[in-house]
């Protein structure tokens with residue numbers, strides 16, 4: 001289940017940032033692909049009770065003339081409508097109701113999405129007289145809060161959570177391979193997906209009755225079941241404007257969380273961008289299998305060593321995922337597109353592979369003979385026993401005499417030996433240490 005997304009919309013200066021910062025937990029900076037532009041603070045993860053959600057601040061706009069403010073607010077509202085599950089419409093309890101609020105109120109009222117009308121800057125328990133004017137917006141009861149004094153925030157969070165969409169069970173069968181197709185705008189996601197879906201042995205499944213939530217594309221290829229995750233905005237080109245594309249990162253992160261396999265698309269004419277690195281890093285940290293798909297290969301002038309040079313560059317830029325296979329494809333000429341599903345299936349199997357403990361210990365035993373474990377102040381690390389404790393991603397526990405003697409370079413050596421013996425292509429793996437007697 002993807003995390004719900006909550007967006008804050010409101011005029012400049014009503015206190016959106018103050019509110020956002022009060023709730024902000026872990027932040028992920030967004031780097032735009034334009035030179036020199038880094039915008040932090042666009043979204044954050046919020047934890048409240050047993051829920052977590054993504055909060056988007058659509059603000060940070062430059063108030064210039066009245067007209068510009070209005071058009072920017074319309075944009076904000078559109079972004080919120082397009083990406084959010086719940087919209088927080090913030091107004092200013094000190095300034096009272098103004099015409100721009102009504103304009104945005106009209107837009108939001110028609111969306112069908114849950115909208116919470118929040119009156120900020122109500123700093124005491126006494127409601128200002130102008131509070132009741134906000135009922136005119138036709139968005140139900142206004143919620144008074146004070147972002148600076150942190151008043152009413154808990155109640156508001158309860159109300160927000162109560163409006164999250166019902167958790168739908170993801171009733172894909174256990175053996176369905178869930179694929180997130182990730183990449184910057186214009187890299188060719190739609191083209192590739194449509195090319196794959198147009199392949200001979202691919203049959204796109206009907207999705208019964210749902211429209212709004214039909215964001216996934218399930219299909220079969222021969223005997224194998226797949227689903228492309230969160231393809232709504234990708235396949236249907238309903239682009240509102242450039243701004244929205246920044247927020248598509250939020251959707252990408254959600255898609256990665258739901259997927260088993262990430263197809264990380266890189267534009268051959270541009271190489272690996274900062275945003276590509278961030279997203280790939282996220283897939284890696286989340287323990288997902290990844291394949292790197294370099295698209296638009298038809299546009300590249302090829303000389304003797306072109307592909308090898310590309311591989312070198314990608315390995316350098318994405319050094320944290322040396323395990324990911326790289327494919328060079330073209331959605332236009334269809335070159336090698338037929339290898340994509342094969343590769344996805346292969347790395348999905350690798351991702352869920354379990355190796356026999358006996359063989360694993362043989363491999364590690366040999367590795368130890370070839371290259372002794374590290375020692376410190378006369379004490380040497382002793383490795384007693386290794387076992388794989390989980391899959392997707394593969395996780396190993398190594399029982400040792402003293403965890404403090406372990407060293408990341410030796411861990412990497414062990415990881416490489418495991419990969420040499422068993423493969424685990426396309427998947428990150430984790431190796432943990434336990435001392436004898438400790439629980440796994």
Ligand SMILES: Nc1nc2c(ncn2[C@@H]2O[C@H](COP(=O)(O)OP(=O)(O)OP(=O)(O)O)[C@@H](O)[C@H]2O)c(=O)[nH]1
Nearest residue numbers: 012013014015016017018059060120121146147148
């Ligand atoms: N009295 C009072 N002032 C507040 C409250 N919340 C925010 N403010 C003040 O209102 C001003 C604007 O707050 P911001 O959080 O920057 O407003 P914003 O909506 O993010 O503005 P933009 O970034 O321009 O869109 C600041 O001076 C805040 O200190 C509140 O609850 N009570």
Ligand SMILES: Nc1nc2c(ncn2[C@@H]2O[C@H](COP(=O)(O)OP(=O)(O)OP(=O)(O)O)[C@@H](O)[C@H]2O)c(=O)[nH]1
Nearest residue numbers: 184185186187188189190191295296297330331332
């Ligand atoms: N030459 C060439 N052009 C391509 C290739 N794949 C896609 N394109 C073109 O690149 C443009 C963008 O392709 P899309 O498939 O719309 O890209 P997208 O990633 O879905 O774009 P967004 O919806 O903006 O995220 C289109 O004009 C495609 O025709 C390719 O392999 N080679």
